[in-house]
Structure formats: C-alpha cells, structure tokens
Amino acid sequence: MQPGDAVLMAHHANDQAETLLYRLIRGAGVAGLSAMPAERSLGQGRLVRPFLSLTRNDLESWARQRELHWIEDPSNNAQHYARNFLRHQIMPSITQRWPKAVSRLVETAGYMTEARELLQVLAEQDAAVCLEMPEVLQVPALLSLSEARQNNLLRYWLHYHHQQVLGAESLRQLRYQFLQGQGNPERLLQLQADLQLRTYRKRLFLWRPSVIPKTLAPEALALAPGTHITLAGGVLRVEGSDIADHCSLQLKYRQGGERFRPAGRGVSVTLSQIFQEVGVPPWLRESWPLLCDNEGILIVPGICVAQRWVGKSNLSCLWQPFGLSGEPFFC
Secondary structure (H helix, E strand, O other): OOOOOEEEOOOOHHHHHHHHHHHHHHOOOHHHHOOOOOEEEEOOEEEEOOOOOOOHHHHHHHHHHOOOOOOOOHHHHOOOOHHHHHHHHHHHHHHHHOOOHHHHHHHHHHHHHHHHHHHHHHHHHHHHHHEEEOOEEEHHHHHOOOHHHHHHHHHHHHHHOOOOOOOHHHHHHHHHHHHOOOOOOOOEEEEEOOEEEEEOOOEEEEEOOOOOOOOOOOOOEOOOOOOEEEEOOEEEEEEOOOOOOOOOEEEEOOOOOOEEOEOOOOOOEEHHHHHHHHOOOHHHHOOOOEEEEOOEEEEEOOOEEEHHHOOOOOOEEEEEEEOOOOOEOOO
8 A cells, every 4th residue: 555545445334333232242342333434544545435325236237237147256155254144133123123224333433433533533632631642651640530521542652653442341450450449559460461550650551562672782982962772661862971981880770779879968868769769660670771881770771870980970870761653752
C-alpha cells in the first residue's frame, strides 16, 4: 500500500447486519456494535467498503441484468461457522418476520458509529486532564470522573496503546484492584506477554519491559556536548561543556547499595533514597545509567550530580527511558 492507494471490499448491507447481530450476541460495546466502518486507514492507504448501503439482492440483480457471473465460495455454506449459521438459519427467519430488518440493523450500526465518535471526543477531553504523559494516567484526576467516564477513558487509553478492549467485568476488576483503597499501593497486572499495567504514587503506568543487560561496556567514554547514547532502556543525552582530558568516566547500571554525596548535601545518601525522593518508578531504577569514575557515582542523569563533580565541568546528562511508542518519556 502506497499513499493514495485504496483496497475496495465488497461487503454489503447483509454483511453489515450479520456483523452487528453477531457482535451483539458476543456482548460487544458501542465500538463493536458500530460494525464495519465504511472507510479506514490501511498501511499508507485506505480500506473502503462502497457497498454497505446496498443489499445482496441489489448487487445480484444488478449483476444479472448485465449478465455477469461470479464464483460462490463453497465455505459460505459451512454452517459450523458462526457467521454462516446466522446467515442461513437466523437471518431468514428475522427478515421473513421483519422485511426491513437488514436496513434497520444497518441504521443501528450507523447510530453506534456516531455514539463511538462522541465517546472518543469525550475520552480525548478527559485524557487532556488525566494524562500526565501518553503512558501515564493520574489517579486522582481519573477518580474525579464518573464511573462511566472512567471506563470510557480507560478503554480509550488501552486501545490507543494497542491493548485489546476490556469488557465490563475486566474494567470493574481493574478499578477495584488499582483505584480503590488508601495510598494507591503498588500493583502490577500483566495485560499481555510484553505489556504491564502498574501503579506508583497515584499514577497508572503502561509499561513494556525491555531486556536490560546487567552491565555496560567497561571502556571509558569520550563524552562531548550533543552526544546521544541509545541504550536498551532509553536515550542518554549529554549537555554542557567538554570534560577535562584527565577525567576517565564510565557508564554503569545500579548494582545495589551505592552511596554518594549529592551536591548541596552535607552527608552521603543511598542511590535508592534519591530515586524515591524524585519519584522514579521502581521498575525503571535498574536500567537507569550512572556516570561514574573509579571512586563511584558522579552523575545520576537527569536527577543530580555528586558534590565532588561540582567545579570539574558543567557537563550534564539527561536520561529518557523509552515509553511504549519507542520515544523517551519521564523527561
């Protein structure tokens, strides 16, 4: 698919009616009951269904008048498929009793499309208030909404990040586990094999864990302003002036128990305490790179520098972990 290309699908009004009925039986929400869209993006092009307002009889009559011939897919008669069962066993009884049922069901799908669009507008408005970052929802702002708007925003947020839409019971369980109780305790829900929902300090995080090596390359770094270093968990951005030639620095990951004296403090503190003070979520701490020399930590990128680094150079570092989109967040 190239820009400007389109794939035309021959779905017609009967297909749309069957889709709506099938999804209704399965318990779909407003988005599901809007059935098949008349047009949507497909790669760089568009997928278009120009026949949704026409019935199968309309199309067959038009084809016969022009002496056109078509091939019937033999699998269309296999009634162990749910859609074929509806087509051959259920829809004929419905249309015999209510001749305009197909057009009415297509109209209903249109109403659901409008309702879905309105719900999306509402979710976008609520997201503007509740989203701290694309992957982070503020729990107090979320709780200020009605239950229905909470559900709508959560569905929108999860769908935006390519998570399958949750049903009513799953959303109820999510709210009970993640939004109830005092203090919003840390919780984790594995949504997919590579996608987690987590809480920390009254925030909901969607997080896609990366495989982080335990150590970084031991060679000394030649850092210069404007340098960008991409690691497994994010991007390290270097700012400021060049380092004096005698400085030999290395990037390291946290091993546990590190202590140093941050600039402006009279005593040394643990790295764990610094992370807690600034609110770095626990699952980001192990992959947070540290700029060190032979004596220990010099810079915790984006957070603080050691007292003994002050006056050596105004070089600084900013660490930006990757979010779900592959773009840095927690800037």
